[in-house]
Amino acid sequence: MLTRRDLLWTISAAGAASRVVPAAIGALATSAANAAIRSNEDLAADELFWREIQSAFTLDRTFINLNNGYASPSPRVVHEALKRYLDLSNEAPFSYMVQTLEPGIETVRRRIAAEAGCDSEEIAITRNASESLQTAQLGIDLRRGDEVITTNQDYGRMLTTWDQRARRDGIKVTKLSFPVPPPGGFKELAERVERAITPQTRIIHVCHITNLTGQIFPIREIARMARARGIKTIIDGAHAFAHFPYKLRDLECDYYGVSLHKWLLAPIGTGFLYVRRENIRSTWPLQPAPEALDGDIRKFEEIGTHPAANHNAIAEALTFHQAIGVERRAARMRYLRARWESRLAQLPAVRLLTARDPAQSCGLALFRVEGMSSDAIARRLWEKHRVVVVPIIHPEFEGIRVTPNIYTTLEEIDTFCEAVEKIVRAG
Numbered sequence: 001m002l003t004r005r006d007l008l009w010t011i012s013a014a015g016a017a018s019r020v021v022p023a024a025i026g027a028l029a030t031s032a033a034n035a036a037i038r039s040n041e042d043l044a045a046d047e048l049f050w051r052e053i054q055s056a057f058t059l060d061r062t063f064i065n066l067n068n069g070y071a072s073p074s075p076r077v078v079h080e081a082l083k084r085y086l087d088l089s090n091e092a093p094f095s096y097m098v099q100t101l102e103p104g105i106e107t108v109r110r111r112i113a114a115e116a117g118c119d120s121e122e123i124a125i126t127r128n129a130s131e132s133l134q135t136a137q138l139g140i141d142l143r144r145g146d147e148v149i150t151t152n153q154d155y156g157r158m159l160t161t162w163d164q165r166a167r168r169d170g171i172k173v174t175k176l177s178f179p180v181p182p183p184g185g186f187k188e189l190a191e192r193v194e195r196a197i198t199p200q201t202r203i204i205h206v207c208h209i210t211n212l213t214g215q216i217f218p219i220r221e222i223a224r225m226a227r228a229r230g231i232k233t234i235i236d237g238a239h240a241f242a243h244f245p246y247k248l249r250d251l252e253c254d255y256y257g258v259s260l261h262k263w264l265l266a267p268i269g270t271g272f273l274y275v276r277r278e279n280i281r282s283t284w285p286l287q288p289a290p291e292a293l294d295g296d297i298r299k300f301e302e303i304g305t306h307p308a309a310n311h312n313a314i315a316e317a318l319t320f321h322q323a324i325g326v327e328r329r330a331a332r333m334r335y336l337r338a339r340w341e342s343r344l345a346q347l348p349a350v351r352l353l354t355a356r357d358p359a360q361s362c363g364l365a366l367f368r369v370e371g372m373s374s375d376a377i378a379r380r381l382w383e384k385h386r387v388v389v390v391p392i393i394h395p396e397f398e399g400i401r402v403t404p405n406i407y408t409t410l411e412e413i414d415t416f417c418e419a420v421e422k423i424v425r426a427g
């Protein structure tokens with residue numbers, strides 16, 4: 001959790017190049033000192049506290065970015081570290097990038113493991129969640145007729161990967177449907193998965209939080225159910241890590257893939273793969289590795305020449321994130337979401353498609369305007385109001401996905417709401 005010293009250090013480091021004035025740091029000191037005795041929910045509404053954190057970013061404020069679910073900008077301290085490492089690498093790639101910087105991946109591995117709640121020998125540093133999850137999807141031995149259970153709301157790239165395995169290896173892929181939001185909550189989601197299990201089921205692959213609606217799944221319940229039947233679990237955590245609090249050891253899953261350029265605010269092209277230690281040896285890497293690495297988590301990092309700068313700058317992103325604290329971050333994300341949801345819900349045509357229960361959702365949410373094209377609304381928001389959102393078009397529903405982040409201001413949220421109101425009233 002954030003302390004006065006931690007937050008002052010982080011923001012002063014991030015703000016040094018951005019000319020943060022002493023008065024601002026003084027205000028931050030007062031805010032940080034008060035934070036220790038205030039609830040996360042109370043602090044979530046403290047605009048002075050969040051204004052100081054927002055000042056650590058270099059942004060184009062001429063438009064409003066509510067598509068942080070794709071990738072988020074990094075705070076200046078992270079971006080400066082990335083550039084510094086790239087500059088050093090360019091001076092002498094083999095000497096500086098390979099011999100000097102590359103060993104830093106071990107520090108990053110250790111720190112991610114500590115934050116994620118697992119052993120460092122179970123964490124492989126990757127380029128994104130897709131690479132992480134495909135490593136598990138393509139690396140687990142399956143035979144013709146074996147079944148994989150997933151949902152039709154899982155990420156498209158991951159569904160494509162299973163479809164290819166079905167064509168190539170003759171496995172069966174079962175894609176479950178579920179309503180948005182599910183009326184029965186966690187219980188309904190777990191029961192839908194359990195009812196789908198057959199004697200041929202070998203893998204259950206679901207999102208921790210879906211990228212379409214922001215629905216959180218009861219991962220521990222599903223993982224325990226699967227383990228009792230000898231079934232492996234692959235969990236898509238692309239939108240979960242650093243978004244809301246949890247520990248991997250508590251989820252009890254077998255594989256977990258993450259993109260760090262979303263909620264952790266790390267450089268674009270960073271992620272990690274968690275592999276439960278007992279599964280490392282039996283899982284093939286995405287790219288071939290020496291036999292000597294069969295039991296080593298590092299075999300999943302054998303991708304050839306790559307920049308060390310990206311993964312080393314993850315360390316700065318972790319420091320920035322930990323200075324704030326994931327509990328406070330989650331509270332702020334729910335606060336921002338509640339602000340726009342409460343206002344838009346007053347429009348008769350608006351339907352919220354994400355559960356409002358804080359246990360089942362956080363900062364990512366979906367809404368629909370009945371009788372209007374979500375794609376058309378998204379285009380209008382951008383062309384007329386300079387607001388970036390994502391239209392979600394699914395065979396069973398459609399809507400507009402909204403994903404602010406900790407640098408998002410209340411003014412930007414209110415501007416977005418006003419723009420939607422104008423569009424809806426104009427028809």
